[in-house]
Amino acid sequence: MTILFVVLGLVFGSFGSVLVTRIPGGKTIVGRSGCPHCHKTLTPLELIPVISYLFLRGRCKECKVPIGWMYPTIEILSALLFLAAWQLHGEPITAALLGLVLWLLLIIGFIDAYTQTISDLLNIPLLVLAVLYSMLLGQFEIGGIVLGVAFFGAQWLLSRGKCLGSGDIILAAGIGALVGSWERMVACLFLVYVIGALIASTLLLTGRVKRGQYIAFAPFMAIGAIATVFFQSRIDQFIALYIGI
Numbered sequence: 001m002t003i004l005f006v007v008l009g010l011v012f013g014s015f016g017s018v019l020v021t022r023i024p025g026g027k028t029i030v031g032r033s034g035c036p037h038c039h040k041t042l043t044p045l046e047l048i049p050v051i052s053y054l055f056l057r058g059r060c061k062e063c064k065v066p067i068g069w070m071y072p073t074i075e076i077l078s079a080l081l082f083l084a085a086w087q088l089h090g091e092p093i094t095a096a097l098l099g100l101v102l103w104l105l106l107i108i109g110f111i112d113a114y115t116q117t118i119s120d121l122l123n124i125p126l127l128v129l130a131v132l133y134s135m136l137l138g139q140f141e142i143g144g145i146v147l148g149v150a151f152f153g154a155q156w157l158l159s160r161g162k163c164l165g166s167g168d169i170i171l172a173a174g175i176g177a178l179v180g181s182w183e184r185m186v187a188c189l190f191l192v193y194v195i196g197a198l199i200a201s202t203l204l205l206t207g208r209v210k211r212g213q214y215i216a217f218a219p220f221m222a223i224g225a226i227a228t229v230f231f232q233s234r235i236d237q238f239i240a241l242y243i244g245i
């Protein structure tokens with residue numbers, strides 16, 4: 001089962017890297033992948049996640065143009081998320097649902113980081129699957145969704161859609177459905193902002209981004225949500241201790 005989940009994660013990761021390169025450009029997501037430089041179609045052997053990247057030494061076989069490090073990174077991260085989902089639940093259906101939800105968060109984060117867009121093509125499935133996952137676990141509560149939507153909806157209204165997009169609101173609803181209660185959503189938003197502040201200040205200090213430049217927010221939301229899922233029992237203990245429920 002462990003191996004099955006790693007393989008599942010690699011396969012979805014490979015499909016995910018295709019989505020990252022095709023969704024923002026509005027390209028079709030079906031059809032064989034090819035080298036973006038010389039347009040050579042990839043053979044089945046060149047489509048094996050991670051292994052073909054290592055085998056080709058990170059270069060296109062035809063034109064020798066480097067293949068982005070993003071592809072194997074997404075594949076490896078996706079495999080780790082599916083594996084962690086399996087370790088957390090040890091039950092195939094719940095673990096597969098969680099794996100898919102985390103995979104969608106990963107892809108949404110990458111697309112936003114590179115193109116500053118959040119696709120509803122991924123957002124809506126995330127919301128639906130997160131609701132299913134929470135229902136299956138018996139932790140579904142409307143509170144997390146309401147808080148997420150209210151929190152980002154208010155910012156959206158106050159900034160008249162300038163400071164964040166409607167995609168962020170739907171993403172927040174999906175994350176709310178994933179974590180469940182409003183208390184956990186508070187913890188999740190706290191993590192999102194701490195992680196966001198740490199990464200944004202690092203990017204500023206190292207000169208990777210300039211002051212006033214737009215920094216995508218979905219990657220922080222994805223990392224915060226993933227952390228909330230895996231530290232859920234700690235967070236629940238904290239909530240019980242300090243909010244007294």
Ligand SMILES: [Zn+2]
Pocket residue numbers: 035036037038039040060061062063064065
């Ligand atoms: Zn090529």
